[in-house]
Amino acid sequence: MGPGKAASLADATRGRILFGGDYNPEQWPEETWHEDVRLMKDAGVNSVTLGVFSWAKLEPRPGEREFGWLDRLMDLMHTNGIGVVLATPTSSPPPWLGRLHPETLPVDEDGRTEWWGGRQHFSHSSAVYRRHAAAITEDLAARYGGHPALVMWHINNEYCTYDWGDEAAARFRQWLRDKYGTLDALNSAWGTAFWSQGYGDWAEVHTPRRAHYLKNPGQVLDFKRFTSDMLLECYVAERDIVRRHSPDHIPVTTNFMPLWAGQDAWRWAEEEDVVSVDLYPDPRDPFGAQHGALVQDMTRSQARGPWMLMEQAAGPVNWRGVNHPKPRGLNRLWSLQAVARGADAVCYFQWRQSRQGAEKFHSGMVGHAGEEGRTFQEVKRLGAELRRIGGHVTGSHTRNDIAVLHDWHSWWAGAHEGRLSTRVDHTAVLTAWHRALWQAHLTTDFAHPEHDLSAYKLVVVPQLYALTDPAIDNLLAYVRGGGTLVSGFLTGVADQDDRVRTGGMDARLRGLFGIRTLHEWWPLDEGETVETDGFRGTLWSEEIEKGDGGTVEVAYKGGELGGLPAVLRNGRAWYVSTLPEPHALRTLLAQVADGAGVRPVLHGLPDQVEAVRRGDLLFVLNHGRESVTVEVPGSHQDLLTGATVEGEVTLGRYGVMVLRP
Known part of the structure; x- marks a missing residue:
């Protein structure tokens, strides 16, 4: 297949949901492999990812190749009907590469070398690294590109390296x-x-290394763009190699880390056949389900359709200060939430929990307790349920009336150390707005500010500090075309070079929102709030003067900003100059959505219940520990149980129903 021709996730799923995880058999004696296959078949596993961290095993010394063990594994998987997502091993070079070629090792902003002994110890800019990565990828692809077990290529792993070296x-x-x-x-x-x-x-001109005081913001912004581009070059080089050696139907992916600052994922997604992500909400986080929903919505939007959950944890992870297991049923709930929001693959890191190494306390589908352990028993149940619903859901889309705008370049520009408030964090503001919509039971897509927005009834801008001229023109055209736009504070302040626009906000946006003058920004201290005649504002406030056409929906009350607009509306364009407390933001966005003709999937839902439509299926998920009753109009069949339900359904703790009319 040529570099310009792409397969799709459907070529790998073949009408089923891919279910499995990273398999690292080189950590185990070979007799364990057959036991693993027995357990995989018992659990309904139909896909494993091989080779992610196998470079030292495949090339123990420069130029040597040891493929025999992988030959046996590929054949073993194929014989047992288990597909292989085969990874290029280039995210973790063997020690000999760093020893013989220290220029392949990344350097931090203080000039310190990052040595082997961990992972991701490669310089994306190193010609020597790229040459060796291409060589092992070429030989791997030539050997296995036509193997009948191969269902997908997985390039590298979690691209996340920076390099400030020469x-x-x-x-x-x-x-x-x-x-x-x-x-x-x-x-x-x-x-x-x-x-x-x-x-x-x-x-x-140099990389923005350690400076006596604040670094140049333009230099830092371009360095972040450069880093994303260099990593993308590494991905594309390996992608094009494996495509040359594979049939047309074998797709290629690499796994994103959710909302990682180092990749412009909109641009990366255009280069992938399958968009995949690793997702690890904290089981103790009361908003873990909303975090999952945000990442799933964003990944589905980048994929423009079905996507792959490449990694999640069956139980605890190992990198938090305290690593809690998942309570009974939570793994199933969050996995089915991903399917509801567009996933056609539900996979884990990893299959069998390691006994040695840095991640031996990171859970596996088969934990240290073995097949009798609760984790594996829950994995078996999930595998059976995914088989039950796969043919009804794969390939279908989740369609929404709301788009939330997000742009990495705006995030990068707004994160400079010389900003007005270090308390203003792009991802926190984005999360707060998405959470308000999620709690109002309003389902969303994500979009880039230059995307075509005409299909959406409501466009939400939590914060876009920097906007290009085409992006601003796009927002104006969207509102002129009949769309409703609601924007948060500190939006449209700078251009693509992080040059503050005249007036502190682009004049076109001020006209759109009905702002005559933005006099001053008023960031708030920790614990400080501002009063309005409708709610309390947090984090930020602005001294803005209403212009012609503007209507003050909510005014500041008392203090320096008393009487000035906290929420300003100009026709179908709304501007919110503070961050309302959570309940108030939820109420405000629900009001704006209702005025735009956007409705929840189901009305009258309890707070902890989520309802999502995917194709003609209705997913109803209870994120609470107590049973709840939900009104569902009409008659449906629950695909998980086969039962017919009418009118009213009861969901137990962490309960899920997948309803077909």
Whole structure:
């Protein structure tokens, strides 16, 4: 298959939900493999991921290849009807590569080398690393590209490395020359007239290393863009190799970490056949289900359809200060939540819990307790249920009337250390707004601010500090076309170079929202709130003056901002200049959504119950520990039990129903 031709997740699923996880058999004696296959078949596992961290096993010394063990595994999986998601092992180079070629190791902003002994110890800019990564990928793909067990390629793992070293600096300079062409253009974009930072020679430009005081924001912003692009180059190089050796129907993926700041996932998703993500909500987090919903909504939107849950935990993880297990039923609930929100693959890290190494306390589908343990028994139940519903759900879409806008470049620009309030965190604000919609039982997609938004009745902008001109024009056109827009504070402040726009907010946006003048920003301290005539505001406030056409929906009450707009509306465009307390934000967004003609999937739902439509199926999920009763109009069949339900359904603790009309 040529580099420009793509397969899809449907080619791997073949009408079923992929179910399995990372399998690391090199950690176990070979006789264990047959026991693993028996347990996999018992649990309904139909897919395993092999080779993610196997580089040292495959190439124990430079240029040597040891494929015999993997040959036997691929054949064993195929014989037993288990598909293989085969990974390139390039996320964790063997020690010999770092010893012989220290230039392949990443360097931090203080100039310290990150050594082998962990993982992800590679410089994305190193020509030597890329050459060795390509060589092992080439041989792996040539050997297994046509193997009948192969259902998908998995490139690298959780791309997440930064590098401030000399080779990265040389690549950064070239990246900047390609982008700007001239030093004059670079100096303009970075605002180097400030603090005597003007560059007169490309050799003076470096990665933004440790500085005496605040770094140049434009330089830092471009370095983040550069890092995402360099990692993407690594992915695309390996992707194109495996495509050359594989039939047309074998898709390629790599796994995102949710809301990781180092990748522009919108751009990355365009280069993937399958968009996949790793998702690990904290079992003790009362909003763990909402965090899962946010990540699932974002991943589905990046995929523009079905997506892959590449990793989750069957029980506890090992990296939090205290690592709690999942209570009985929670693993099933969160897995089916992912299916409800578009997942056609439900997988884990990992199959069998490790006995040694850094992640020996990270759970597996088969835990230290073995097949009699609760974790494996729950995995078996889930596998059976996924088989039951797979043919009814795979390939279908989840369609929503609300789009939440998110952009990595805006996030990067707004995160500079010299900002007005370090308490304003992009992901926290994004989460607060999505949570308010989720608690109002309103299902959402995500979109980039330059995407076509015309299909949505409501567009929500929690915060977009930096907006390009095309993005602003897109928002104006959306409202002119009849859409409803609601925006949070600190939006439209800067352009794509992090240059503050005249007036502190783009003039077109001020006109859209009915703002005459944005006089001043008023960030709030920890624990500080502002009173309005409708709610209390947190985190932030703004001194804005209403312009012609603007209607003050909620005004500040008392203090410096008394009488000024807290919530301003101009026709179908709303602007919220503070962060309302959670209940107030939920009420406000529900009001705006209702005015835009957006309704919950089911009315009258208890707070802890989630209802999501996927295709013609209705998923009803109880995220509480107590039984609840839910009104569901009409007659349905619960695909999980086969029972017919009419009018009213009862869900037990962490209960789920998948209802077909």
